[in-house]
Amino acid sequence: MDNNLNSFFAALSDPTRRAVIERLTAGSAPVSELHEPHGMALPSFLKHLGKLESAGMIRSEKTGRVRMVHIEAAPISEAEGWLHHQRKMWEGRLDRLSTLAEKFEKENDDG
Amino acid sequence: MDNNLNSFFAALSDPTRRAVIERLTAGSAPVSELHEPHGMALPSFLKHLGKLESAGMIRSEKTGRVRMVHIEAAPISEAEGWLHHQRKMWEGRLDRLSTLAEKFEKENDDG
Numbered sequence: 001m002d003n004n005l006n007s008f009f010a011a012l013s014d015p016t017r018r019a020v021i022e023r024l025t026a027g028s029a030p031v032s033e034l035h036e037p038h039g040m041a042l043p044s045f046l047k048h049l050g051k052l053e054s055a056g057m058i059r060s061e062k063t064g065r066v067r068m069v070h071i072e073a074a075p076i077s078e079a080e081g082w083l084h085h086q087r088k089m090w091e092g093r094l095d096r097l098s099t100l101a102e103k104f105e106k107e108n109d110d111g
Numbered sequence: 112m113d114n115n116l117n118s119f120f121a122a123l124s125d126p127t128r129r130a131v132i133e134r135l136t137a138g139s140a141p142v143s144e145l146h147e148p149h150g151m152a153l154p155s156f157l158k159h160l161g162k163l164e165s166a167g168m169i170r171s172e173k174t175g176r177v178r179m180v181h182i183e184a185a186p187i188s189e190a191e192g193w194l195h196h197q198r199k200m201w202e203g204r205l206d207r208l209s210t211l212a213e214k215f216e217k218e219n220d221d222g
Contacts, residue, residue: 005123005124005126005129006124006125006126007124009120009121009123009124010120010121010124012116012120013116013117013118013120013121013124014117015116015117018116018193021197022197022200025197025198025200025201025204026200026204027204071201073198073201076194076197076198076201077198079194080191080194080195080198082129083187083190083191083194084191086132086133086136086187087136087184087187087188087191089133089136089137090136090182090184090187093136093137093138
């Protein structure tokens, strides 16, 4: 799982690759349509798709002359889950600190 | 914001850096304590801290002879927010497809 997160986060560190993910959340698309908005040579664009595919974030299949690209949901959930957990841990700590501070204040008022 | 996400996700693509974030969610810590579990030369470890710091995910301050490291919460939330949005978009599409399929089935039953 740790290795998965390495490649998920590395794959998401590039704006072209994030744009591909954003587009694919609306539905699968052929490579040509994904490539079109990026003003980039096709081989460079295919390298980006390759990184997403080897990270397991997309899969593609050739139907006739068209290569269709699909999103894989699990990596998004796994990366989101890790971040969510960190935030919850951090917020939990803030809550405990705040409870301690209130308790301290109350004890000082009472005393 | 796009540039922020580049550096947040790149910073999180390394297990040492994720371990530092995980440790800091429990509370701020001196560099020496953060370094201790990693069995890595200090200069290499400081490079990892430097990447987290330049991504804005941690900040540090020297008090006396000790450099304390603190987590910055905003980048975690921003990266989590991006992933959450992608998942919601994707799930929304699945819901719409499922509604369409039900409607189609019902119309076929009625006909």
